[in-house]
Amino acid sequence: MFDTVIRRGQIIDGTGRAATVGDVGIVDGRIAAIGVDLGEAVMTIDATGLTVVPGFVDVHTHFDGQATWDSALEPSTPHGVTTVVMGNCGVGFAPVRRGDEDRLIELMEGVEDIPGAALHEGMTWGWESFPDYLDTLESRRWAADVATQIPHGSLRRFVMGDRSTGGNGATVDEIEALAKLTREAVEAGAFGFTTSRTIGHTSVDGIPVPGTFAADDELFALARAVRDGGGRIFEVAPAGIMPTDDPAVVARESDWMGRMAAETGLTATHIVIQQQSDPQRWRREMAASAEWRRRGARMIPLVAGRPFGVLMAWELRHPFRFRPSYEALRHLPHSEQVAQLGRPEVRSAILSERPSLGSEKDRLSSAFQASILPYCYALGEVPDYEPYPDTSLGALAEATGASTEELAYDAMLGAAGRKMLMWPVFNFAEANHDALYEQMQDPDAVLGLADGGAHCGAICDASMPTYMLTHWIRDRARGPRLDLEEAVRRLTSHTAALYGLSDRGRIAEGLRADINVIDLDGLTMHGPRVSYDLPAGGLRILQDATGYRVTMVNGVITRRDDSDTGARPGRLLRNMS
Ligand SMILES: [Zn+2]
Numbered sequence: 001m002f003d004t005v006i007r008r009g010q011i012i013d014g015t016g017r018a019a020t021v022g023d024v025g026i027v028d029g030r031i032a033a034i035g036v037d038l039g040e041a042v043m044t045i046d047a048t049g050l051t052v053v054p055g056f057v058d059v060h061t062h063f064d065g066q067a068t069w070d071s072a073l074e075p076s077t078p079h080g081v082t083t084v085v086m087g088n089c090g091v092g093f094a095p096v097r098r099g100d101e102d103r104l105i106e107l108m109e110g111v112e113d114i115p116g117a118a119l120h121e122g123m124t125w126g127w128e129s130f131p132d133y134l135d136t137l138e139s140r141r142w143a144a145d146v147a148t149q150i151p152h153g154s155l156r157r158f159v160m161g162d163r164s165t166g167g168n169g170a171t172v173d174e175i176e177a178l179a180k181l182t183r184e185a186v187e188a189g190a191f192g193f194t195t196s197r198t199i200g201h202t203s204v205d206g207i208p209v210p211g212t213f214a215a216d217d218e219l220f221a222l223a224r225a226v227r228d229g230g231g232r233i234f235e236v237a238p239a240g241i242m243p244t245d246d247p248a249v250v251a252r253e254s255d256w257m258g259r260m261a262a263e264t265g266l267t268a269t270h271i272v273i274q275q276q277s278d279p280q281r282w283r284r285e286m287a288a289s290a291e292w293r294r295r296g297a298r299m300i301p302l303v304a305g306r307p308f309g310v311l312m313a314w315e316l317r318h319p320f321r322f323r324p325s326y327e328a329l330r331h332l333p334h335s336e337q338v339a340q341l342g343r344p345e346v347r348s349a350i351l352s353e354r355p356s357l358g359s360e361k362d363r364l365s366s367a368f369q370a371s372i373l374p375y376c377y378a379l380g381e382v383p384d385y386e387p388y389p390d391t392s393l394g395a396l397a398e399a400t401g402a403s404t405e406e407l408a409y410d411a412m413l414g415a416a417g418r419k420m421l422m423w424p425v426f427n428f429a430e431a432n433h434d435a436l437y438e439q440m441q442d443p444d445a446v447l448g449l450a451d452g453g454a455h456c457g458a459i460c461d462a463s464m465p466t467y468m469l470t471h472w473i474r475d476r477a478r479g480p481r482l483d484l485e486e487a488v489r490r491l492t493s494h495t496a497a498l499y500g501l502s503d504r505g506r507i508a509e510g511l512r513a514d515i516n517v518i519d520l521d522g523l524t525m526h527g528p529r530v531s532y533d534l535p536a537g538g539l540r541i542l543q544d545a546t547g548y549r550v551t552m553v554n555g556v557i558t559r560r561d562d563s564d565t566g567a568r569p570g571r572l573l574r575n576m577s
Pocket of ligand 1: 060062088
């Protein structure tokens with residue numbers, strides 16, 4: 001007798017093997033049998049015409065704060081994600097000294113655009129060391145399993161205080177302390193260590209995060225500590241993510257990461273994105289990485305699977321902020337604001353003004369957004385993240401004679417004032433997905449940039465798994481698509497294996513019953529939407545999907561027909577290797 005049998009589904013087991021049709025039987029949260037016409041069950045899920053795949057393992061999220069107050073882990077979980085790895089990019093909340101909490105909030109707010117007020121109100125704190133943080137998380141329950149990594153930023157702040165930022169090198173004693181705490185964190189269950197080396201990752205005050213300029217002696221000591229503690233991952237947001245990064249530093253990133261991976265046996269993961277300003281550099285980065293792998297070092301590119309879509313809308317940041325006629329309406333409830341914005345005299349007043357209110361930083365930010373409008377695209381209810389270049393605001397302006405500001409203004413008034421514009425800031429230099437496609441042809445590159453929980457006011461790419469199963473296997477018209485089994489493998493066993501999670505990521509007997517039952521033909525990714533459901537009424541962007549009939553974590557149904565069931569089987573994962 002099974003607890004649950006999922007019957008007659010198209011089973012894609014996550015290994016890349018061809019789909020089969022059959023039943024999956026579950027007992028005690030584990031997959032107990034796979035076959036045809038399995039016996040009786042307490043609960044039966046009819047999967048006729050549906051596809052049964054492992055739960056998705058998302059290795060790049062920023063739920064470090066959210067996981068202390070929230071159990072749903074949106075925006076990732078509505079997209080079939082059953083395991084999240086957080087603590088990426090060198091930012092997080094442990095270790096922390098009493099009284100230093102605000103510094104870490106400022107880091108997270110600056111790097112990942114998670115509202116400081118939400119973190120202030122939402123976070124429970126009460127820990128100091130990384131192992132204490134894990135104990136706090138241990139008592140929590142979520143809609144997905146949660147794995148951690150120790151971030152360089154909080155670690156360096158803990159050890160070096162105000163000396164942790166800028167070019168200050170760590171002393172021998174400080175390096176020893178950093179390494180000791182890292183080893184402690186990993187021994188307690190962190191899966192690895194993460195660091196950011198791009199000057200694009202700054203605190204709210206614009207200062208690059210602690211660790212950005214760390215020298216080799218420090219980085220290598222930390223890597224040895226991860227190895228000695230039994231950890232496996234050293235994640236790097238490398239210099240070069242931003243076009244403004246120092247070219248001399250960018251040039252030697254692959255070198256130290258490769259040497260570090262070779263010496264320690266750790267897996268060095270590094271973010272790869274296509275830059276507008278140097279659209280071929282990702283090839284050199286991935287080639288260097290492949291060369292290190294040929295020499296036996298585990299160096300793994302993390303790729304995005306879609307462009308980084310910075311969003312604009314009246315409720316988000318947009319180019320008309322800090323213009324007097326707009327600011328006069330800003331306090332109004334959304335619907336009234338939109339009614340006012342639709343009046344011709346208001347429109348022409350706002351369009352004729354320049355940003356003149358707010359701080360200098362505010363005005364620059366608004367002017368910057370106006371400057372990128374030519375590269376923006378209006379998103380439909382079912383958004384197209386690979387839009388044709390002749391639909392950019394710049395191309396439309398040329399074709400129609402209207403200005404990009406006029407086009408943006410009118411577009412944002414669509415959908416009752418909720419239509420969004422998207423600026424594909426990375427991975428869209430050639431205005432198509434050809435570079436992304438090529439990146440995903442590298443058998444070792446891992447999908448790892450969905451950024452769930454981060455960039456609340458500007459980006460929502462946590463829907464990446466749904467994008468893989470809609471655009472990449474079914475809808476893409478502008479180039480080759482991916483094979484379904486391969487797309488599923490990349491979302492499941494491939495990411496799970498990177499983190500050594502051998503108990504999930506495949507549909508196989510004995511493994512955890514982390515499973516999605518999906519209506520692949522009907523699967524739809526809807527447009528991003530603004531929600532004010534963070535603590536303190538904080539804003540974030542969410543994105544819905546329809547077509548996930550069942551999502552199951554450890555045999556428990558967490559989502560049914562695209563709705564949260566309220567079940568919270570998710571637990572803290574500790575690396576026990
Ligand atoms: Zn990140």
